[in-house]
Amino acid sequence: MGERAPRILLGVSGSIAAYKAVELLRALTKAGAEVQIAMTRGARAFVQPLTFEAISGRSVLSDVLAVERGEIGHVERAHEVDLLLVAPASANVIARLAHGMADDPVTAIALSTEAPKAFAPAMESGMWRNPATTANVATLEARGWTRIGPGSGALASGRSGVGRMEEPAVIAERALALFGARDLAGRRVVITAGPTWEPLDPVRLLTNRSTGSMGIAIANAAARRGADVQLVLGPTHLRPSAAVTVHSVETAEQMLAAASAIDDVDVLIASAAVSDFRPRDARASKLKRGHAGADVLELDENPDVLATLSARWRATRPGLVVVGFAAETEDLVDNAREKLAKKGCDLVIGNVVGADRGFGAGDTEVVAVRADGEQSFGPASKDAVAEFVLDQVVRVGEQTPRG
Numbered sequence: 537m538g539e540r541a542p543r544i545l546l547g548v549s550g551s552i553a554a555y556k557a558v559e560l561l562r563a564l565t566k567a568g569a570e571v572q573i574a575m576t577r578g579a580r581a582f583v584q585p586l587t588f589e590a591i592s593g594r595s596v597l598s599d600v601l602a603v604e605r606g607e608i609g610h611v612e613r614a615h616e617v618d619l620l621l622v623a624p625a626s627a628n629v630i631a632r633l634a635h636g637m638a639d640d641p642v643t644a645i646a647l648s649t650e651a652p653k654a655f656a657p658a659m660e661s662g663m664w665r666n667p668a669t670t671a672n673v674a675t676l677e678a679r680g681w682t683r684i685g686p687g688s689g690a691l692a693s694g695r696s697g698v699g700r701m702e703e704p705a706v707i708a709e710r711a712l713a714l715f716g717a718r719d720l721a722g723r724r725v726v727i728t729a730g731p732t733w734e735p736l737d738p739v740r741l742l743t744n745r746s747t748g749s750m751g752i753a754i755a756n757a758a759a760r761r762g763a764d765v766q767l768v769l770g771p772t773h774l775r776p777s778a779a780v781t782v783h784s785v786e787t788a789e790q791m792l793a794a795a796s797a798i799d800d801v802d803v804l805i806a807s808a809a810v811s812d813f814r815p816r817d818a819r820a821s822k823l824k825r826g827h828a829g830a831d832v833l834e835l836d837e838n839p840d841v842l843a844t845l846s847a848r849w850r851a852t853r854p855g856l857v858v859v860g861f862a863a864e865t866e867d868l869v870d871n872a873r874e875k876l877a878k879k880g881c882d883l884v885i886g887n888v889v890g891a892d893r894g895f896g897a898g899d900t901e902v903v904a905v906r907a908d909g910e911q912s913f914g915p916a917s918k919d920a921v922a923e924f925v926l927d928q929v930v931r932v933g934e935q936t937p938r939g
Contacts, residue, residue, distance in 0.1 A: 547620060547622040548574070550582065553658040554579045556701060561592060577640060617651050621655070625657050653676075658686060682714065682919050685707070686702060718761055720930070724764045726795055727765065727768070732790075733787060734814035746808070746863075749774055752775070757919065758922075806841060806842040812838060813837060813838060857929055861884070861885050883932055902921055
């Protein structure tokens with residue numbers, strides 16, 4: 537964890553699971569972390585600040601307007617912490633974090649700090665499955681937040697289901713692990729992510745369902761692990777953390793050109809869903825119904841971004857690690873293994889996709905296919921899958937001589 541103890545700001549929100557935050561505080565301090573507590577008003581209805589103060593030895597931040605000894609507590613702490621951990625994270629605080637609210641110490645610090653962020657959801661199953669919560673969670677994950685849980689089991693209502701806050705020991709272990717691996721330090725990682733847009737006319741285009749969320753999760757994780765991350769990102773409303781350098785593109789040709797301009801590449805992770813075809817003649821004006829030729833769409837093949845970059849960079853970077861993605865509707869492993877051979881990959885991450893799974897928010901299940909075997913992982917959050925992918929990258933890199 538470095539030469540000094542990690543400094544964690546533990547944000548406690550209004551959930552019955554707030555009592556577990558006391559045990560979480562003990563687990564973190566026992567592991568050697570310095571922990572500052574911040575509480576929302578809802579949290580104070582479940583646990584008194586004095587309980588946390590007695591264990592942490594520090595005054596609790598509970599009033600966003602408080603000024604002590606000439607300093608604004610939540611502002612100063614935002615610049616001092618190594619990690620913001622919100623646990624429990626209620627549906628309400630997740631929504632306010634996703635929308636940039638800053639009306640209590642927890643949300644104000646979240647908006648101010650540049651430190652890594654993690655959250656442990658805690659709520660009833662119906663609230664967890666609600667589309668609003670799903671969208672808010674996806675927003676936080678796309679911004680680089682690490683999600684821990686939730687688990688399944690007995691809930692405060694007496695029912696059983698998903699939404700239960702992970703056990704404090706699990707949260708502490710996951711949070712402290714964020715200070716761990718810097719195994720990509722000194723490496724330049726190029727990641728392609730998102731869809732491409734191939735214009736048919738000024739209004740219409742050919743594209744796909746990709747949101748770029750998986751590639752963004754990998755980019756955020758690689759940055760946390762010390763890499764110089766260059767993200768070539770197709771059109772999406774999602775954005776990575778500030779530690780990631782973004783090259784925004786629209787078409788497949790632009791994606792290839794932007795990636796090709798990057799030098800000294802150590803790892804290529806091609807997670808983008810690149811359109812295989814583009815309209816042969818993009819119209820200068822909107823194509824109207826009944827227009828001559830409107831019933832025929834002629835297509836040209838787009839360049840193969842993955843195969844082109846792999847062949848080009850391997851010539852000058854002997855230790856290059858190349859990772860492809862295979863989003864398939866059937867024959868997943870066979871198709872991934874075919875891509876492994878045809879496109880010069882060291883590793884292909886395969887996942888089954890369709891109209892109702894694989895793209896956007898929600899858990900993901902993948903299989904890592906190598907020449908010597910395969911390994912399944914998930915279902916798990918995209919953050920967890922990202923760490924799994926990077927673990928595979930590091931393993932391959934250790935077996936590949938560097939020039």
